[in-house]
Amino acid sequence: MWDYSEKVKEHFFQPRNAGVLEGANGVGDVGSISCGDALRLMLKVEPETDIILDAHFQTFGCGSAIASSSALTEMIKGKTLDEALKVSNQDIADYLDGLPPEKMHCSVMGREALQAAVANYRGEEWSDDHEEGALICKCFAIDAVMIEDTIRANNLTSVQDVTNYTKAGGGCSSCHEGIEEILVKVMAERGEDFKPGMPAQEEAKPAGMTNLQRIKKIEAVLESVRPQLKRDGGDIELLDVDGKTIYVSMTGACAGCQMEALTLQGIQQKLMEELKEFIKIVPTKAGALSRATCNP
């Protein structure tokens, strides 16, 4: 199961501004049913001021596609069209406290729907711009312009990044060479050399640690506070690590007592120092955690 932030889950379970918007005067339809997501963004724009009075969406897609659409509508309401157009896909992802890398394309789709809806409102033909580029990824119908724009906007450095953001290259992989050529060109513009086999994502991982290293570090921190807890007749056990959320169970004298919150705060602080990243520690009863299975 995907590692979704609480914010993503919340926007998925309680989407804002879902459904048809009566009196919409700008509509953008984007996406591709073959790869499993499609989005209609509806805007009600005040002609005198260009302010977006209301925004609604309808989305066919996974949890993060629905959450990204919901977030987008919240972000652009009350903005002028020009302000709204400055919202980048990274802004959408940030608003949701991040998306799993494989799901970044959901935020890209949101941004495109916005461009399409604004173009529609202004009476422009948005799709023309899109069809200018040569088709690079035939599996997902992604063209060169789209890939270039996304690399530029997000400072991407690897084919894997491009796939995560646009889906291009995620199918048969025969276009990887083409994507590399675009990377070479765009990275040269910003004075960088494209290095094959150097995925930026790996570097961006928290403090460059593997998950196992992270869990070992967390366990070491818990181990270091254990003697003190035991002296007070309690104990702590690591239950699960879910992205930036660390689930523990407190037992014995410290469970539920006034000191628990204080103790946890101290442990959280210590963990953040060790891991060099922001984390949240959540006390949970053992056995209360559940995970759905994937698709074996």
Add this chain to the structure above:
Amino acid sequence: MEGIYFDNNATTRVDEKVVEAMLPYFTEQFGNPSSMHSFGNKVGLAIKKARMQVQELLGAEHDSEIIFTSCGTESDSTAILSALKAQPEKKEIITTTVEHPAVLTLCTWLEKDGYKVHYLPVDEKGRLNLDEYKKLLSDQTAVVSVMWANNETGTFFPVVEMAAMANAAGAMFHTDAVQAVGKVPLNLKDTKIDMLSVSGHKLHAPKGVGVLYLKRGVRFRPMLRGGHQERGRRAGTENTTSIVGLGKAAEMAMEAMAFENTEVKRLRDKLEAGILAKVPRSFVTGNPDDRLPNTSNIAFEFIEGEAILLLLNKFGIAASSGSACTSGSLEPSHVMRAMGIPYTAAHGTVRFSLSRYNTEAEVDRVIAVVPEIIAQLRKLSPYWEGDGPKEEAFAPTYA
């Protein structure tokens, strides 16, 4: 673990009795079955018993035809690679477009080594065309690998008949029966099936143990070479505890076979009928008339599977989906695509797979919950309006 587990084709709960049978082999009976002392001896006997329990479940003629492996995937790989090694002059493989990745990924990799792989297509109900198959069989065919039952839809392939045809053409026949074993009565001694794969964790045994059935007399080339375990056909010290567990699970599967095909099937049918009756624009994928008794794969049009699973999970219901988003790949399930299911439905397929531990109350609960979830997501879908698909078809840019 609380919740309703309808994902038994992914994996199953280890039966308490299986755990009980295994426990002594972690502690008192820890010996190495190859050792020449009584510590090892007893364990050797336990493995022999497990072998006979599996033999019985498969209807194999000899217990020596049972080779214990580490999983279904290892059995699949061993079978196909052995057939190729044993007949170096033959360069063709026949399989289907809907095999499990344990077979498909291996086959596409073998193509790079110069093998010609024929992928038999399926029709809209997931059925093969045997005339087409017959035409492909030749003296160049090293091995045919066709699954007994499909893991996504439960649809059966006529493997007994296909094995006989392969045999007549001088080709070896392997079947991935990972989903069928324990649900379908088997009598391998009366078939021309040369090799068959089993995975323990699909029949209430632990994960990480499997079986390769190898008919006596079939030429074999081991994949793991080393010690003389499993008569030199699969080297490596035996996973004794899991093998004992698989033996016990096989025995229990024999006893539960009738129950799986009556009571579990009845619950599956009730679940399916209940959902179809209440959810418009939904349909069963695969061949409803010839499939596993525990599996129902339902396509919900115009919505996406991962979103369905997330909402089901909120109600404590576990199932799985053929949607692209759940697997981390970008394409919907290759099985749905092979059957020509349109994208608007393929992304919204949900597989419910039951076991003998599920109850009628659970089925009733799922029937009550699913229609709400589907309606909720369709309200969000740009393809949907009111009670049906939008009249003016939604056609997004670069669709």
